[in-house]
Amino acid sequence: MKTLLYYISCVIILTSIHCGTYRLEKYLSPKQSDWFMYGGNINRTNYTKELPNPPLTHAWNYDCGAGFNKFSAIVVDSILIVTTLNGELHMVNITTANQIVKKSFTKPILAPPVVSSNVIYLPFSSSDLSIGEFDLSSKTFNWTLKLTGIDTSPLVVGNQLFFTTSDGKLISVDRRKGIINWSFSENYGKSFKASQSAPASDGKYIIFGNDSGNLYSIDIDNGNLVWRFKTNGSILSSPAIYDNIVYFGSTDEYFYAINVDSGTLKWKVNIHSPIFSSPAVSGNGVYIGGTDGVFHCLDNLTGETKWTFKTQSIFAYAPLISDKIVYIGTYDKKLYSLDAINGNLIWSYLVKGR
Secondary structure, rough: OOOHHHHHOOOOOOOOOOOOOOOOOOOOOOOOOOOOOOOOOOOOOOOOOOOOOOOOOOOOOOOOOOOOOOOOOOEOOOEEEEEEEOEEEEEEEEOOEEEEEEEEEEOOOOOOOEEOOOEEEEEEEOOOEEEEEEEEEOOEEEEEEOOOOOOOOEEEEEEEEEEEEEOOOEEEEEOOOOOOEEOOOOOOOOOOOOOOOOEOOOOOOOOOOOOOEEEEEEEEOOOEEEEEOOOOOOOOOOOEEEEOEEEEEOOOOOEEEEEEOOOEEEEEOOOOOOOOOOEEOOOEEEEEEEEOEEEEEEEOOOEEEEEEEEOOOOOOOOEEEOOOOEEEOOOOOEEEEEOOOOEEEEEEEOOOOO
């Protein structure tokens, strides 16, 4: 994952380019090793085979002139892709920081897009423009949909595009035509339960949570409910799927491991702190941070604590892990590098923003 490694090793600080340009001179060619969607893959494991060894060095700055969402950036074909809260798309050469694309859509973007070949699926927090397939060659949308706002990152599995909405729905779209295949939601009476949990998939099911405290498994082909699992808090955490187990956290202070086929509980652990962030998973363990600033590594099979690491602020972001190294960031404005096996601090870096 060379491009992602360079992105991390730069310790990039994204902060306004003044002129608007559009100079994409080639078709994007996403590789399997690229970080073309949130979580790195449809399982949302936030895992890569290798990461650069610290200490890292500060290579460049790029000023977007607006804030970012809590999800990770996208890296495809040596291009860094970020979206901003004021509705701009920025594409930047990952080596030089030269701007390749700057496009304003005026509608707020609260989650990263998904890249497939030379199109980008952009989610918007707006009912006027909710999601669309943006063609980088023609600089126009191939199709758009007007629904409710979308505050989480979409998911591409084959020819289907999946996303959750601010009124609690999970929607499947035929991304070749921009036509809705199916929509799933539960009846909560006069109210609705927003979803801030980006969906994950194992190829058979779409897994997501919402403010009702339920985690849902939905059949990928027909949108039928397979199972639901109830927690006692809101699920803001995006689930991660690894080795037939779904891992996720809840604001009820518990972190859960659920069988992906049956929806039965494998184990749960009270970390004594509400969980806003999403996990990362590998063969070494499950990694998750709480709002108390404590970062946990848990055993995949039992949930037993392997180690913890204390920071000075809350976790709202997913970690990035390899077999040897964990990178985490918190609201204390620090980027930390930890040993993935024992949790020892290797290196930290203070940045100007959170």
